[in-house]
Amino acid sequence: MNKNQTIQIIGAGLCGSLLALRLGQRGFKVEVFEKRPDLRKVDISAGRSINLAFSNRGIKAMNMVGIQHKVEPLCIPMHGRMLHDIEGNTLLSPYSGKENEYINSISRTDLNALLLNEAEALNNVTIHFNHKCTSVDFENNRSHFYKYEDKAEFSKPAEVIIGTDGAGSALRKSYYLGKKFLFSFSQDYLTHGYKELSILPAENGGFKTFKNALHIWGRDSFMLIALPNLDGSFTVTLFLSYEDGEYNFNNLTTPERVTAFFSTYFKDALELMPNLLDDFFKNPTSPLGTVKCSPWHYKGNTLLLGDAAHAIVPFYGQGMNASFEDVTEFDKLLDENFTDWESLFKAFETGRKKDTDAIADLAIDNFHEMKGHVNNAIFREKRNLEMAFEKNFPKSYASKYALVTFNENIGYREAMLRGRAQDKAILNMLADGDIETPLKLDNKTWLEHTLKQVQAETEHILEEDRIAKNMQH
């Protein structure tokens, strides 16, 4: 590709700033426009420290741009789920039976700032803040902007325009409203919304509860989670129905009801959150949506990337990791011998969309798992068995969670198909008595025999699905 072409990037969030950095490293002229003020200068988080799960696919992208050593100090390892039951008992459920497999809590602002710094350090990358993209004229390679500072409108052409402008993407909206081609599009909302709350640091600056875990208070039809921050605080998120159940966002309208709700269901959390009512009534309630669309590109002029192309719900901790992986995959194609952007964009979507569709579906599955199943006996048996497999036979077994989270060289779709088949195999073998209970997890011969059984049944399920599917498609 011609390095003298200007690539315009709309949106300097996590995905856009990584893309700018990478394309800058490759020598392209990159011009980035971001709607919000510069988050390195203005605190746009309204006092809240929002964190995200950062794992292998994200790390792979940081290694691509050579900054993982700068990201690592921003990370707090979370080795497992700390499950809090309604009586306040806790149980740590590790994410993997392998020691080096864990996820990290990271501040969105810190990571975004690092990426912006790295990108801006390159001569061929410029970033403009406070520039809101209002629409993209994708037939004529031109974006329209509104400048908040002087309230001016202007437009800017570029050889290639890439929309990394998130779930509410202006480029995607232009595709949809333009009706110049058949544009498949979906927005799917869960009946639950979410609200961010916080556990503040202890008086000594330490953590009020166990630092190295993702805390979950799963209550079947709703849940609370908490992720640690470097300053000793936790960002807490309540996931709750808007209108169903005794307590819901629509009827939690008074301090009394909110307190009653938390003291009934989250007593141990409430004790750590004297600031609950302030947070609850100050912070917005936001919807949880999945966005899919196709095509992601128009001719060789414009391309959607990251959340703009595929926004997902947060329950697999993969939103940022998937967007970073977009950039890794896109970057790979730049090493191949494409002579025009259109072919490259097409190849990108063909190779990538099956995987982002898969993680979107997995993220919704995991919502149900986190709310409920982590409390369920047969689910715990499955987890215990899988953990023993991973610990004793690290090269032969990876659970669905591990395939998705820790196996960055396996695509999401393959991880989903194999992971679901494994889950189905184990659950059915447990239900049918084909795996003896109680599990003999300390007996290596038994474990090895059982692993072979599970692998055989998994292959059988995959093969049966393939035969039925090939006939269907």
Place this chain on the structure above:
Amino acid sequence: MNKNQTIQIIGAGLCGSLLALRLGQRGFKVEVFEKRPDLRKVDISAGRSINLAFSNRGIKAMNMVGIQHKVEPLCIPMHGRMLHDIEGNTLLSPYSGKENEYINSISRTDLNALLLNEAEALNNVTIHFNHKCTSVDFENNRSHFYKYEDKAEFSKPAEVIIGTDGAGSALRKSYYLGKKFLFSFSQDYLTHGYKELSILPAENGGFKTFKNALHIWGRDSFMLIALPNLDGSFTVTLFLSYEDGEYNFNNLTTPERVTAFFSTYFKDALELMPNLLDDFFKNPTSPLGTVKCSPWHYKGNTLLLGDAAHAIVPFYGQGMNASFEDVTEFDKLLDENFTDWESLFKAFETGRKKDTDAIADLAIDNFHEMKGHVNNAIFREKRNLEMAFEKNFPKSYASKYALVTFNENIGYREAMLRGRAQDKAILNMLADGDIETPLKLDNKTWLEHTLKQVQAETEHILEEDRIAKNMQH
């Protein structure tokens, strides 16, 4: 419900006119607004006779309003698929092993005219043509219209407004653009489009090819189909990719290429279509899309019904039948003791959406089946076995196609789950040699034994899916 309330219906197509008739029969004051001219007075089909597949779920709805005896004379039974291979050989593949199970070809215009006549014969039903709904103010129960005749705009309130205005529904668009509530929505296009063509009647007024079948020329990546009309003609539809393959809609731009395409792939059809080129270049190419959305209603004021709520691709011949079934299901709820429309609308969507989602997915599956698998050896073996089951054990077996098409008292979702499990069972048993080939279809003892095997395997598959699914959700 209060019968003095006015129910406004937007759209007097098949679904809207049936709904108007039924609500009229129940004594409601019904006012219908239709965008197009009255199809009983103006030929709006541009000379083409468009036909549809009409089957048990549709018949059930006609019986509900007591007019099936008037519909029957409009029907041409189609007992099976007449498969045309590339050499022009034909094979009739029956839709069922049971004699009384077949589908019908019916003229959209004739059926719609009948429904309009029946509805208009009621004093409490009025129908206004040439009134285009431009938007619905769903907060204030008021629809906005544009009158083509005098180019006037006006608006009209009603206690209840029901949008039966098809895939491009103005009410649905108002929900989407209004952003007053979380509206999940998807539009999904196939990469194929379609174009309508025709086989004209023979000179003696008869049919040029076998009358009582749905003709299919399946060519793996594209196909042609034909359905008979009462006047001796067939409506022919070409399903073809817009841009993939040697021949596609984008490159079939000259008479020479169109003729070359048809003489290569559809030689026997071409011989019946001297009018091909006229049709091809006169008729539009249209997209094939699936629309899903939720909620279907807002408070107790407005409701989407039929294609407006769930447009599907035509490959299962269930579009009209599904919309008619919407009215049957809605009508059932009117017999229950709901005291407000909002509860009734909610119950309707809760009970119905799982089924319309299922038929949407089944219709896409069937696209692949019709294009390709009807030509496939193992698929034919499966069909032969199923036909023998249906013929010999009519009470014990119904294929997926029969569950969907001929079992109007089983919901689409149940038909899909059971039908897919059956298909999977038979295909895998054939692949694994668990069913001996060649099939001994004339040996009743063998058949009965094999049926029991298939049933047991089907139950096993359903049970395994249930166990895995319960853990997932």
